[in-house]
Amino acid sequence: MTGGRTFLGARWVRALLALTPPARQPGLALWLLGLAPHYFRGRDRGGEAHRNRVSRELFVRDVLAPFLAPEQDLLDIGCGPGYLARAVAGRVWSVTAVDVSRGVLACARVLNSAVNIDYRTPREFFGSRRRVDIAVSLAVAEHLGDGELSVMLSSVRPTLRPGGRLLLRVAVADSDTSGEGVPPSAGPAPGLWGRYALRIHPRTRDHLVGLVERAGFSDVELHALGTLTDLDDGLAARHLLIATRPHDPVALRTALEFAQARPDSQGGMRVGVGSDARTGPDGVAAVLVDLEERRATA
Numbered sequence: 001m002t003g004g005r006t007f008l009g010a011r012w013v014r015a016l017l018a019l020t021p022p023a024r025q026p027g028l029a030l031w032l033l034g035l036a037p038h039y040f041r042g043r044d045r046g047g048e049a050h051r052n053r054v055s056r057e058l059f060v061r062d063v064l065a066p067f068l069a070p071e072q073d074l075l076d077i078g079c080g081p082g083y084l085a086r087a088v089a090g091r092v093w094s095v096t097a098v099d100v101s102r103g104v105l106a107c108a109r110v111l112n113s114a115v116n117i118d119y120r121t122p123r124e125f126f127g128s129r130r131r132v133d134i135a136v137s138l139a140v141a142e143h144l145g146d147g148e149l150s151v152m153l154s155s156v157r158p159t160l161r162p163g164g165r166l167l168l169r170v171a172v173a174d175s176d177t178s179g180e181g182v183p184p185s186a187g188p189a190p191g192l193w194g195r196y197a198l199r200i201h202p203r204t205r206d207h208l209v210g211l212v213e214r215a216g217f218s219d220v221e222l223h224a225l226g227t228l229t230d231l232d233d234g235l236a237a238r239h240l241l242i243a244t245r246p247h248d249p250v251a252l253r254t255a256l257e258f259a260q261a262r263p264d265s266q267g268g269m270r271v272g273v274g275s276d277a278r279t280g281p282d283g284v285a286a287v288l289v290d291l292e293e294r295r296a297t298a
Contacts, residue, residue, distance in 0.1 A: 008036055013103030017110060029107035033081055036104075049111065055231060056087040059138075062229035063240060067134060067165055068092055075125070075159065077137035077152070082108030082119065084138060089114040096132065098125050126155055134165045142171040142200055142238065146211060149201075153215035160245040166217060168241040169225070173202035208241060217243035 013032060020028050030045040040048035060068075068074070072092040076085045079097035081104060089095050095117045099105050105119040120128075135156050141149055156166060203211075209220045221242040228240065 008032065008103035008107075009101045010103060014106040017106050025110045029081075029110040032103065033107055039081060052081070052083040053087070056083040058231050059229065060084070060087045060091065062231060063225065064088060064136065064167065065091065067167060067242075069133075072133040073131070075132040075135040075156070077135060077156065078140035079108060079119070080104060080139060082112030082117070084136070085117050085119075086112035086114060088136075089117050092116075092134075094118065096120060096125055096130065098122050126159065130159065131161050132159055132164065133161055134167065135160055136167045138169045141168040141241075142202075145201060149211060150215060153212060153217070157216045157245055162245055162247040164245045166212075166241075166243045166245070169238045170208060170222070170241045171200050171202040172208065172222060172224075172239045173204050212241065212243050216245070218246045219244040 017025055017028060017032075030049055033039045034043070034045045034048075040052075068088065068091045070091070070093060073094045073096070074088060074092045076088070076095060076097040079085050079099045082097055085095045085097035085108070093116065095114070097105075097108065097117055097119050098121065099108070099119070100122060102121060105121070108119050140152065144152065153166075160166065205222055208222065212220050219242075223240045223242070225238055225240050
């Protein structure tokens with residue numbers, strides 16, 4: 001009936017949208033999203049859709065724009081109804097927007113479609129060997145435990161081209177009171193609440209940097225979002241983590257030597273950098289499925 005996780009993952013959601021006349025699909029998509037516990041704040045679905053659209057457009061303008069370029073391929077992790085994907089689509093070459101719920105992706109295709117947006121499940125994207133220049137996630141990292149976050153980071157890294165950027169919204173703790181980088185209040189609670197509640201995991205700066213660097217990223221930076229935008233939205237109450245997938249020095253040296261030996265027909269040098277093998281798509285899919293389950297029951 002519900003697809004095993006949330007009703008938005010059930011097949012009937014996609015079938016219902018497909019059978020609905022196009023003019024009525026946006027209203028139905030908003031109604032379906034409004035039944036979920038975490039996409040909209042109030043009952044005014046049209047107003048909430050407008051708020052989400054405007055907030056993501058302003059966030060892209062104020063925060064993401066310096067990192068974007070027209071020739072880039074961008075990955076949006078945990079895209080939900082696609083408001084960020086739509087806001088960024090006009091600034092890059094392509095957007096792959098990933099979410100674990102096929103029903104939410106169906107709603108996103110109705111509400112926030114664009115010719116250069118490709119909505120996919122994690123399994124579809126991470127199993128495709130596609131590469132991107134920048135990966136962004138605004139709604140996932142702060143809800144993951146250390147093990148889950150490490151899985152996500154290790155899965156995203158091979159999809160980035162060398163020199164590509166990772167941008168995450170994260171929760172930063174003021175101080176380390178647990179000795180492990182995560183305050184006790186962010187740890188698991190007993191019983192069903194600890195298993196299913198959608199919890200925030202604040203981490204100290206050093207702990208966050210360590211997790212990201214162990215996943216193979218470099219040049220990690222943390223910036224308070226409140227210093228980058230005056231947007232009155234929950235997005236601005238966190239930090240922006242910026243990291244880079246470094247160039248593999250061995251692969252880079254090999255590519256440069258090959259280019260020097262094989263000039264192209266235009267007299268220039270053909271330089272390409274090899275990429276390492278991808279990690280399995282099932283790991284990140286499982287992490288996002290678990291997060292969606294916690295959201296649905298929060």
